[in-house]
Amino acid sequence: MDKATIRQQVLAELKRIAPEVEEGELDAARLLRDQVDLDSMDWLNFLVALHERTGKEIPEADYAKLDTLAAIVDYLA
Amino acid sequence: MIEFKLPSLGADMEEGKLLEWKVKPGDAVKRGQVIAVVDTSKAAVEVEVWNDGVVSELKTRPGETVPVGTVLALLLSPGESPAAAAAAKAPEAAAARRRISPAARKHAEEHGVNLDAVAGTGPGGAVTVEDVEKATQPKKEAARVEKAAAAVPDRAAEMRKAIAAAMSRSKREIPHYYLSQTVPMQRAQDWLAAANAGRPITARLLMAVLQLKAVALALGGFPDLNGFYRDGAHVPSAAVHLGVAISLRQGGLVAPAIHDVAELGLDELMRSLADLVRRARAGSLRSSEMSDPTVTVSNLGEGGVESVFPIIYPPQVAIVGFGTLSPRPWVTHDGGLQVMPTVVASVGADHRVSDGHRGALFLAELARLLQEPEKL
Numbered sequence: 001m002d003k004a005t006i007r008q009q010v011l012a013e014l015k016r017i018a019p020e021v022e023e024g025e026l027d028a029a030r031l032l033r034d035q036v037d038l039d040s041m042d043w044l045n046f047l048v049a050l051h052e053r054t055g056k057e058i059p060e061a062d063y064a065k066l067d068t069l070a071a072i073v074d075y076l077a
Numbered sequence: 078m079i080e081f082k083l084p085s086l087g088a089d090m091e092e093g094k095l096l097e098w099k100v101k102p103g104d105a106v107k108r109g110q111v112i113a114v115v116d117t118s119k120a121a122v123e124v125e126v127w128n129d130g131v132v133s134e135l136k137t138r139p140g141e142t143v144p145v146g147t148v149l150a151l152l153l154s155p156g157e158s159p160a161a162a163a164a165a166k167a168p169e170a171a172a173a174r175r176r177i178s179p180a181a182r183k184h185a186e187e188h189g190v191n192l193d194a195v196a197g198t199g200p201g202g203a204v205t206v207e208d209v210e211k212a213t214q215p216k217k218e219a220a221r222v223e224k225a226a227a228a229v230p231d232r233a234a235e236m237r238k239a240i241a242a243a244m245s246r247s248k249r250e251i252p253h254y255y256l257s258q259t260v261p262m263q264r265a266q267d268w269l270a271a272a273n274a275g276r277p278i279t280a281r282l283l284m285a286v287l288q289l290k291a292v293a294l295a296l297g298g299f300p301d302l303n304g305f306y307r308d309g310a311h312v313p314s315a316a317v318h319l320g321v322a323i324s325l326r327q328g329g330l331v332a333p334a335i336h337d338v339a340e341l342g343l344d345e346l347m348r349s350l351a352d353l354v355r356r357a358r359a360g361s362l363r364s365s366e367m368s369d370p371t372v373t374v375s376n377l378g379e380g381g382v383e384s385v386f387p388i389i390y391p392p393q394v395a396i397v398g399f400g401t402l403s404p405r406p407w408v409t410h411d412g413g414l415q416v417m418p419t420v421v422a423s424v425g426a427d428h429r430v431s432d433g434h435r436g437a438l439f440l441a442e443l444a445r446l447l448q449e450p451e452k453l
Contacts, residue, residue, distance in 0.1 A: 039379040
């Protein structure tokens with residue numbers, strides 16, 4: 001799957017958790033949780049949704065790597 | 078005859094608007110079944126019935142706003158016949174005996190029409206099927222109008238007013254005291270990491286679950302922090318139903334209960350918490366969840382807050398707060414210095430019921446329990 005498709009999937013799941021998110025206002029290189037109000041339950045639900053959508057295993061030890069939109073897309077690619 | 082009344086779904090609720098009946102006259106209902114949806118200032122709440130029975134009469138129409146305690150419906154007890162129920166109501170009925178044709182009565186029951194509110198135009202003022210039919214028209218129209226209105230309520234403004242009213246009452250009536258304690262979290266953090274490492278992502282636990290369970294277990298020894306203050310006296314609760322403060326994306330918050338938290342395993346508690354958060358944000362909470370919390374937990378650590386000084390949600394008598402999980406310098410038992418993951422736990426409690434000494438003992442017990450996460 002190409003990165004553009006993955007990015008769309010990530011954004012779709014993000015908007016499902018946080019409907020107020022506007023794609024155009026997100027800086028892919030900035031910390032995601034500084035830009036979107038996600039508590040730990042939101043974050044877990046977001047990652048579960050990405051796992052279910054892409055089939056990618058996401059160990060908890062890797063959570064720290066998933067800090068920006070760009071990093072999440074790279075991780076899932 | 079059982080009176081199904083509009084329950085109080087929180088200290089800030091004085092009235093509610095019936096949005097929808099989930100049952101109709103003649104339906105059998107079971108204890109715990111959701112039979113109505115009521116709009117409070119905070120959310121649309123699914124209201125459960127607390128008796129088995131058969132719906133006899135729906136007395137409130139969708140769209141009507143009524144005070145807490147209003148009889149919304151009448152139910153027949155199991156085995157009770159409509160005739161017996163009618164006989165029980167005979168003195169009341171005799172005072173205003175009316176002629177109602179059987180067909181009109183049946184039609185009214187089918188459509189949930191309150192016959193007391195229908196003017197009869199038949200012989201001798203008898204209520205006819207046509208009279209009932211006329212009565213249903215405004216109701217249908219009102220339901221349509223109310224449904225449209227309910228779709229765009231100024232929920233944020235109403236919720237803000239409700240929160241302000243409850244918190245003003247709390248600060249006015251409850252002599253709060255506050256205590257906090259910095260709790261080392263290395264063991265809890267290590268245990269959680271190890272537990273989650275062996276789990277699929279769909280079964281992982283959050284630190285909040287360990288904190289909730291520890292609070293519930295600690296409260297077992299502190300009935301003076303768990304329960305309600307009503308009519309000038311403390312009413313302790315044997316069960317620990319933790320209200321969980323949940324912020325809503327559109328603003329405001331709700332604090333519905335997870336029941337019997339001390340009895341739940343961590344996996345079950347995690348599922349309950351996830352379900353509660355999802356339903357709170359989807360606006361599908363149940364009446365028992367809104368009315369049953371015996372103490373509330375507010376976790377504001379997600380935003381980096383160091384410590385929380387929470388306001389008690391009346392009629393509860395205490396509230397527990399958690400700040401962010403944060404590394405802090407920590408002096409070990411042998412006088413060494415290390416970096417320790419910590420969290421500041423706090424309690425706000427009601428001086429009418431307990432003193433700071435009890436609150437301090439509670440925090441110490443909470444801290445102790447969090448050092449033994451494997452026992453939670």
